Amino acid sequence: MAENDDSSQEKSEQPTPKRLREAREKGQVARSRELNTTLVLLAGAGAMLVLGGGMLSRIQEMVRGSFVLEREAIFDASTMQAMLILRISESLLMLLPLFGILLVAAVAGPIAMGGGGFSGKAMAPKWNKLNPIAGLKRIFSWQGLMEFGKTLAKFALITAIAGSLLWGLSDSLLGLGYQSLEQGLGRAAWIVGWTFLLLAASLILVALVDVPFQLWNHQKQLRMTKQQVKDEYKETEGKPEVKSRIRQTQMEIARRRMMAAVPKADVVVTNPTHYAVALRYDQNGSGAPKVVAKGADLVAAEIRERAREAGVPLFPAPPLARAIFYSTRLDQEIPAGLYVAVAQVLAYVYQLKAAGRAGARAPVPPADLPVPDELLRRAPPGEY
16 A cells, blocks of 8 residues: 555655665665766876876887887797787886776766765666666656756867867967977877867866756655655654564563562562562672662562562561662662661561571561652652
8 A cells, every 4th residue: 555655645755864775785876977077088188198298208119119120020920929918018007007097087986976885786787778668768758858968068068169279279280290200299299188188177067067966866866755754664663563562572571580589589678558679688799789679559569479478578668668769770789878778677687587587576677767868859759
């Protein structure tokens, strides 16, 4: 049902981080071919201007070395083969810096637009692109018209600039015929290099228009309907009823574990009806007494019942029970402000157990246990 609704709903919502991440994993990121082309052409033109002099000198040396040969070398096939391999390797080494600059420029464009990354899914074949009907739809879509408009704009811009350059450099071009071969080649290389650089620089205007358009179009293609946003939230966060059920299960497991610790407690301090807190003190340890179980109302009643079954003493002390309940978490030591009060309660419990074993008279329970006001204020008033 949700998929059917998506087709009729307007994609008015911005893409979520999850959708952007999935699109990136598929290789669907913003790309501008105009920016890539401009960077590569500018890098190539700049490299030719910087490296062109050295490359031209190297080419002249290679030409001289290739045509100045001994008679015996001309008719020796092995010598000619070795010379061919040498010239090829020298040419590759000469062009290696240029190739490196072009490679960096070709990689810089995509990184500047959509960041770095590798996606194997983007390299997988997409058979739907072989559909001629889908291809015609892409050609005659508004995006296809936009690409056609950009092509015309580039053609008109480059034609105008190239015509202006040729007109301005006409005297220099005609003057090449009156120069020596070496001077003419150097002058021609200078003209070609700067002309190439100016033509490449003219594409910056096209890239400045195309980059914002591609960013906007990428965001538009990834927009979502309201239903898609809701479905994604349910998938990510989980359905509310499922989360509630999981939370209830977790609470039930924690409650069972807590109840299993009640028989091991030394004393249960009660409200006596609203709260119950089970304390355990390790006499051989160095820490303070810990809260092994606590609860209110029905949970408190169950703690008291488990304590009676296990023979754990119940000590009614409403202020102390409430202070421990609100100031201490499970398996956590009581705060320092309750040390004295809890120590008096534990001393009474130990004396009570000792009197029971000896058949002696039961001790008098302590009264007026010292509970700091700041710990009492943590609990809502009127609950004990």
